[in-house]
Amino acid sequence: MIQTENLCKRYGRHLAVRDLNLFVRRGTVFGLVGENGAGKTTTLSVLATLTTPTSGRAYVNGFEVMGNPAGVRRSIGYMPDSFGVYDDISCQEYLQFYAECYRVPRAVAEARCQEYLDWVGLADQRDTYVNHLSRGMQQRLEIARCLMHDPPVLILDEPTSGLDPRSRIEVRQVLKRLRELGKTLIISSHILHELSEVADEIGMMRRGELIAVASVEVLRSHTSAYRRLHLAGDADFARWSAVLREDPRVMDVHPAAGGVEVLYAGTVLQQADLLARLVRAGIAVTQFVEQPTDIEALFLRLTEEGLA
Numbered sequence: 446m447i448q449t450e451n452l453c454k455r456y457g458r459h460l461a462v463r464d465l466n467l468f469v470r471r472g473t474v475f476g477l478v479g480e481n482g483a484g485k486t487t488t489l490s491v492l493a494t495l496t497t498p499t500s501g502r503a504y505v506n507g508f509e510v511m512g513n514p515a516g517v518r519r520s521i522g523y524m525p526d527s528f529g530v531y532d533d534i535s536c537q538e539y540l541q542f543y544a545e546c547y548r549v550p551r552a553v554a555e556a557r558c559q560e561y562l563d564w565v566g567l568a569d570q571r572d573t574y575v576n577h578l579s580r581g582m583q584q585r586l587e588i589a590r591c592l593m594h595d596p597p598v599l600i601l602d603e604p605t606s607g608l609d610p611r612s613r614i615e616v617r618q619v620l621k622r623l624r625e626l627g628k629t630l631i632i633s634s635h636i637l638h639e640l641s642e643v644a645d646e647i648g649m650m651r652r653g654e655l656i657a658v659a660s661v662e663v664l665r666s667h668t669s670a671y672r673r674l675h676l677a678g679d680a681d682f683a684r685w686s687a688v689l690r691e692d693p694r695v696m697d698v699h700p701a702a703g704g705v706e707v708l709y710a711g712t713v714l715q716q717a718d719l720l721a722r723l724v725r726a727g728i729a730v731t732q733f734v735e736q737p738t739d740i741e742a743l744f745l746r747l748t749e750e751g752l753a
């Protein structure tokens with residue numbers, strides 16, 4: 446549905462996207478993650494036909510971005526990372542205006558307007574001016590706007606950026622539901638953890654390159670299989686390591702602030718055995734805390750090991 450072949454984009458002497466080979470299957474959600482300047486926005490704007498590639502090819506819904514940009518535009522709903530809204534125009538008028546731009550028949554546009562406002566949780570804001578909505582509501586309205594001409598592909602650039610935690614959750618809920626509509630999605634974000642909640646597959650970009658691609662299912666199975674524990678107390682590393690490694694569920698031990706960090710393949714209940722073992726060995730444990738999984742490190746480790 447979306448494919449790039451050795452896609453490159455150069456700005457002057459700077460290669461913003463280099464030899465990018467991307468493949469997004471129909472009906473799936475692909476998350477593009479990377480730090481600032483990684484090349485995510487450039488990639489998405491090439492796919493949206495807003496930026497011309499320097500070399501290589503990019504296809505959306507079977508149309509090549511340079512060969513048939515009109516075909517691509519008909520096929521996509523694009524939400525840029527920053528957008529302005531018109532003043533003094535209601536949500537309904539805003540959506541209908543876009544529908545008219547795509548020549549959606551009026552009756553169809555009216556029905557879709559109702560349906561999608563409801564769908565993104567803005568049914569009661571139908572007559573509110575767009576510039577009076579909160580930022581989170583505007584982001585959700587933008588998602589509804591992308592759906593008005595019923596495109597098979599959605600390209601969403603940082604749909605949760607600049608939002609407070611509650612609005613992020615609300616937008617994320619809408620993103621999760623987009624798969625119900627059978628759309629193919631490509632979504633960018635800085636935050637891998639957030640993308641892993643909505644995507645089927647994740648690609649990580651760094652300095653213009655796609656450095657790793659992993660299935661979220663595989664990532665999840667690994668994050669639920671292992672726990673990261675931070676332990677502190679009065680023992681040196683050799684002592685920690687010797688006692689902890691007696692437990693076959695301890696996969697790895699390495700030094701950390703005031704103690705050790707342990708990769709543990711047991712359940713929460715089995716952690717109690719581990720603590721008891723340490724106490725029996727005479728180690729005064731002052732801290733025994735489960736850490737959130739460092740999903741980014743796990744992602745890179747799995748892709749390096751070819752497991753993802």
Ligand SMILES: Nc1ncnc2c1ncn2[C@@H]1O[C@H](COP(=O)(O)OP(=O)(O)OP(=O)(O)O)[C@@H](O)[C@H]1O
Pocket residue numbers: 456459461479480481482483484485486487488526635
């Ligand atoms: N129009 C432009 N002219 C010159 N350089 C640009 C232009 N647009 C982007 N760049 C550069 O290309 C690189 C990739 O930028 P891009 O915006 O694609 O990254 P990004 O991953 O989306 O980052 P962010 O998360 O900050 O939006 C950066 O070094 C950026 O400065």
